[in-house]
Amino acid sequence: MNVIRFILLAVVFLAILFVSIDNAEQVTLRFFRLAEWQAPLILVVFVAFVLGVVLGMTTGALRTARVRREFNRFKREHHKAAQGPARDTAEAPVPPFDAM
Secondary structure, rough: OOOHHHHHHHHHHHHHHHHHHHOOOOOEEEEOEEEEEEEHHHHHHHHHHHHHHHHHHHHHHHHHHHHHHHHHHHHHHHHHHHHHOOOOOOOOOOOHHHHH
C-alpha cells in the first residue's frame, strides 16, 4: 500500500511540476476588488496544492482522533461490563446449584 501511495504522490507531483513549468508567466489574483497580487503561476498552483494537502490531512487527523476517542470509550465500557457489578460484602452467599 505504501508503494502505491508513493507512486500516486510522485505522479501528482510530476504533473503539477510540468504544468507549472509550462505556465510560468505572471498572473494577477484579485480579492473582491479590494486587493491585488501578482505572482508566477507556478507559485499560485503550488500554494493551492499545499493548502489542499494541509486541509485534507487536518480533516483526516480530526476524524482519526474522533474514532480513537470513541474506541477508548467503548473499551472502557466493555471493561466495566466484563468486571460485573460490584458485590456488597454484607450480602449472604448464594449456595451452589446442586446444594438446593
